[in-house]
Amino acid sequence: MSEDQQGAGHIPVLLDRIVELLTPALDAPGSVYVDCTLGLGGHAAAVLAAAPRARLIGIDRDPEALAEAGRRLAPFGDRVTLVRAVYDELGDVLAREGTPRVQAVLADLGLSSLQIDRRERGFAYAVDAPLDMRMSAGTGPTAADVVNGYAAAELARILRGYGEERFADRIARAIVAARDTEPFTTSARLVEVISAAIPAAARHTGGHPAKRTFQALRIEVNGELAALEGLLPQALDALAPGGRFAVLAYHSLEDRPVKNTFAAASTDRAPRGLPVVPKEYKARFRLLTRGAERPGEEERNHNPRAASARLRVAERLSEES
Secondary structure (H helix, E strand, O other), rough: OOOOOOOOOOOOOHHHHHHHHHHHHHHHHHHEEEEEOOOOOHHHHHHHHHHHOOEEEEEEOOOOHHHHHHHHHHHHHHHHEEEOHHHHHHHHHHHHHHHOOEEEEEEEOOOOOHHHHHHHOOOOOOOOOEEOOOOOOOOOHHHHHHHOOOOOOHHHHHHHHHOOOOOHHHHHHHHHHHHHHHOOOOOHHHHHHHHHOOHHHHHOOOOOOHHHHHHHHHHHHOHHHHHHHHHHHHHHHHHEEEEEEEEEEOHHHHHHHHHHHHHOOOOOOOOOOOOOOOHHHOOOOOEEEOOOOOOOOOHHHHOOOHOOOOOEEEEEEEOOO
């Protein structure tokens, strides 16, 4: 879920399209649908309603999200199993649940509406809030720990790599200078320092001046890209033949590894020039989306948080490795 628009409320992104693409794999009795980023359970509820013979394994690292989703999904009874975990623990979760093969997997990357809208979670740059940003509430280092403890060079590396911030060095130096006077505890002062470090001519282009820095801090605090790199092969390996894996990404840093992984999985592995591709070298997956599908104008207008979404879906064809 994108955080570009604060306060838009919980509206699952590309909901109808995801239901359309995943439910054909969930028609058989006992089919298993895994929602790796359960959030408030909007996608999960719609898929369960459309696939009445399927059951859900819902995964989220956020205990608040699991509690909210549990209440929403209660009408589905014993068809629902909720697990607190990070999505790169998918293989372990499925092993514990005795379901090494599943029929559908969804990963809706980024933030959930719950995380964006609850000020005390510290993800917002548009309101003053504690510098927390942990998706696993109460666990691990906070954004305040990062901005107050990292050296300028390390801060700049994070801002460039995770925020694609072209003024990373200037912002990092400004943060270090400001924290020498007083440590950062809330977002408002950090936003002021970031804005002052960016040249005036650049402050009014590319969205909020703190957007890229806050994205970078969030990714660093939660290890999001490392977790995504761990999830992708596990999810593909977990699919039974005919199973489908859908990923919603919201910026290029998320979408790029998904695109590359899906492209490799859907490409024959035979040496070039062979007149016939042997079965063992044929691609194990096919792509169900042409490139990345984007929300239409109507959805973008109704749900501004969907504006940057990119959906890719792959289907498993065979068990050959």
